Amino acid sequence: MNKFAAKPYLQRIWPEFGNDVDLSEFPFNVPAVRDLQQIEFHADVTFFVGENGSGKSTILEAIALALGFGVEGGPMSIQLLDTLGERSALARHIRMSRSFKRPKYGYFMRAESFFNVATYMDKEIGASWSYGVPALHARSHGEAFMSVLLNKFRSDGLYLLDEPEAALSPNRQLAALRAIDQLVQQRSQFIIVTHSPILLAYPNAKILAFDGSGISEIAYEDTEHLAVTRDFLNHYPRRLEQLLAPDLDSD
Structure with missing residues (x-):
């Protein structure tokens, strides 16, 4: 990584867990959090993958809050909830290395709270050229997300997306x-x-897999997401037969 390059804007993050951190409490008891050492980011795209509950969204949220985004998401100018509360416990222990050049734009997109951000934008700001027309709530979830991606995201930006495919x-x-x-x-x-x-x-892209052993880099071809999807599509009659077969032990 060229330390004199403008990108990546966010180069790496690491934790500083002091004596006040209880590693038996959430989120510090999640293996990916508890064993977190350092994450180095790709200049273009870094993916976090893993099973539900593996800690990937928890760490992304902590990064977002440490950068200054609100917990609900959106641009840094939107702070819908108190970001100093319990949900930011991990963020207070995140340290980061950033480029000498700061991004001009930024956005934290999270599927679970996008409705709240869209409500704020429509009510407080109104349908704007920067989001396109009509207003966000006049569109489907997927259309609203694409409008933000196409109209709000701009060049020289740092963008954090939490499960964007949920809308698409x-x-x-x-x-x-x-x-x-x-x-x-x-x-x-x-x-x-x-x-x-x-x-x-x-x-x-750089793909980081979160599991019970922590975080490790993985090739696209080795992801479970590709393997399971490809196997199901290539053998879906047999896989459905196996999946939906009566459970003879249930009696």
Whole structure:
């Protein structure tokens, strides 16, 4: 990594757990958090993957809060909830190394609270050219997300996305992949939590797998997401037969 390059804007993060941290309490008892050493980010796209509960969204949220985003997401200018509360416990212990050049734009996108951010934008700011027309709540979840991606995300940005595929059809995931690439070509950096084998296929991205042993880098071809999806699509009649077979032991 060229230390004189403008990207990555966020180069690496590491924890500083003092005596006040109880490693038996959430979120510090999650293996990926408890054993966190250092995460180095790709200049373009870094993916966090893993099973539900593996800690990937927890760490992404902590990074976002440490950077100054609100816990509900959106641009840094939106702070819908108190970010100094319990949910930011990990964020207070995150340290980071950043580029000499700060991004011009930033956005923390989380599927679970996007509705609240859209409500704020529609009520407090109104339908704006920066989000397109009509207002966000006048569109479907997926359309609203794509509007933000296409109209609010700009060049020279740092963007944190938590499971963006939750709002998107497969075709829209492909469109999102193209939009992400266009922004990467315009000097933007992405950190994305995802379960989508479509998004994970982005060329040359860094994929970090979260599991019970911690965090490790993995190739796209070795992800469980690709293996399970490919196996099911190639053998779906047999897989459905196995999955939906009566449980003879249930009696």
